[in-house]
Amino acid sequence: MGRIPCCEKDNVKRGQWTPEEDHKLSSYIAQHGTRNWRLIPKHAGLQRCGKSCRLRWTNYLRPDLKHGQFSEAEEQTIVTLHSVLGNRWSVIAAQLPGRTDNDVKNHWNTKLKKKLSGMGIDPVTHKPFSHLISEIANTLSPPQVPHLAEAALGCFKDEMLHLLTKKRIGFQFQFQQFGMANTATTAPNNVPSTSVKHEDNKDETIEKIKYGLSRAIKEPDILNPIKNWDTSNFPENGGFNYNFASLLNEGEGSPWNQSLCSGSTCTAGGEIQQNKRIISNENCGENSEGGKEIVTRNGSTTMFNSDCVLWDISSDDLMNPMV
DNA sequence: AATGATTGCAACCGCCTTGAT
DNA sequence: GATCAAGGCGGTTGCAATCAT
Numbered sequence: 256m257g258r259i260p261c262c263e264k265d266n267v268k269r270g271q272w273t274p275e276e277d278h279k280l281s282s283y284i285a286q287h288g289t290r291n292w293r294l295i296p297k298h299a300g301l302q303r304c305g306k307s308c309r310l311r312w313t314n315y316l317r318p319d320l321k322h323g324q325f326s327e328a329e330e331q332t333i334v335t336l337h338s339v340l341g342n343r344w345s346v347i348a349a350q351l352p353g354r355t356d357n358d359v360k361n362h363w364n365t366k367l368k369k370k371l372s373g374m375g376i377d378p379v380t381h382k383p384f385s386h387l388i389s390e391i392a393n394t395l396s397p398p399q400v401p402h403l404a405e406a407a408l409g410c411f412k413d414e415m416l417h418l419l420t421k422k423r424i425g426f427q428f429q430f431q432q433f434g435m436a437n438t439a440t441t442a443p444n445n446v447p448s449t450s451v452k453h454e455d456n457k458d459e460t461i462e463k464i465k466y467g468l469s470r471a472i473k474e475p476d477i478l479n480p481i482k483n484w485d486t487s488n489f490p491e492n493g494g495f496n497y498n499f500a501s502l503l504n505e506g507e508g509s510p511w512n513q514s515l516c517s518g519s520t521c522t523a524g525g526e527i528q529q530n531k532r533i534i535s536n537e538n539c540g541e542n543s544e545g546g547k548e549i550v551t552r553n554g555s556t557t558m559f560n561s562d563c564v565l566w567d568i569s570s571d572d573l574m575n576p577m578v
Numbered sequence: 579a580a581t582g583a584t585t586g587c588a589a590c591c592g593c594c595t596t597g598a599t
Numbered sequence: 600g601a602t603c604a605a606g607g608c609g610g611t612t613g614c615a616a617t618c619a620t
Contacts, residue, residue, distance in 0.1 A: 271588075271614090293605070309606075310589065345608060356608070357588080364610095365586055 268302045272311055276301055280308055281316050314357045321353030325362050333359055334367055338381040 283299035289312065292305035301308065314320075325333075329351050336347045344356035344363075351359065368378040375383050 269590075291605085304590095305605080306591095307589075313607095314588075342609065360609070361587055 267296075267304045267307070269304075269307070272315075276303070277311070277316055280312060284312060284316075310357075314355045319353055320355065325354075325366075329354065330362075330367060333363060334371065334381075337363065337367075337378075 279299050279301055280295070283295060287295075287298070289295070289309070292309045294305070295301075296303045296305055296308050299308075303311075332350055333347055336350060340346055342360075344360045348354050348356040348359045371378040371381070375385065377384055377387055380387065
């Protein structure tokens with residue numbers, strides 16, 4: 256036997272609330288409070304389900320609600336708490352005065368998930384995609400490995416297509432040189448803007464990703480799985496930081512560096528932040544145009560400004576390159 | 579300017595939990 | 600302990616606004 260409906264569906268209005276309805280509900284609640292939601296619509300003269308009234312009040316009409324853009328600090332809090340709590344929207348919202356669980360959920364689904372993906376971070380696990388791929392690779396025996404790139408691409412296909420084909424997400428860059436503790440350096444002013452050239456040809460780009468993945472699989476050591484994942488970075492110290500550098504456990508002098516990602520809301524007014532593996536400082540030289548030159552493992556050189564990317568997927572291919 | 583695609587968010591749905599009886 | 604009703608919650612949908620072509 257199914258659950259009894261909370262109201263008579265036939266006699267209730269649904270859909271968008273009108274200003275008059277809002278006024279009726281607000282006025283009634285101001286006078287009588289929110290004691291019994293089933294009776295409120297009847298007493299307030301509304302042809303609405305009590306549940307609908309409750310949602311309208313809690314998500315929109317409550318006087319203590321904040322409306323408008325989420326602040327950087329709020330975003331940081333959401334991401335940090337989500338990494339610990341998962342989709343416990345009401346718990347997360349409780350830490351954000353004036354925000355409802357619906358607000359937080361919507362903001363997560365429409366903005367923050369994309370931002371994290373754009374940073375190469377899986378929004379479900381809050382781990383870098385490279386780490387996930389590496390984990391998969393480590394669990395497979397060699398005969399299975401050739402299929403991994405295809406499988407991995409399938410897993411992340413939607414995210415990748417979004418990254419590759421949609422407008423660039425408004426992240427900010429910030430570089431931190433590994434081994435230079437607490438000396439985060441912002442990207443130069445001439446870092447490429449977010450208006451990176453987009454490829455129309457998705458298939459070609461996907462082929463490049465496949466190639467990149469297969470290379471990563473064949474040489475899993477380059478992926479360097481993160482050895483621990485610190486989810487305890489709370490905003491009070493300046494932002495949620497996926498501090499890859501401190502997690503990689505590679506130590507100073509490592510030939511591999513990884514930029515520090517401080518999230519979409521990094522404090523410096525710089526540019527997009529991304530997680531990219533770059534060659535160590537000594538291998539990064541300035542060129543005459545202010546860009547940098549890195550020496551890849553095979554000895555070839557690649558130019559980069561802030562878009563120093565792994566493998567052969569150039570910044571032209573990836574708007575927000577994966578690690 | 580027209581049209582289709584995408585985005586953002588309000589609202590709904592249904593399950594779960596809680597409290598009263 | 601069983602049942603019922605209401606509130607709470609997370610997932611999903613619908614649609615207006617905006618963007619891209």
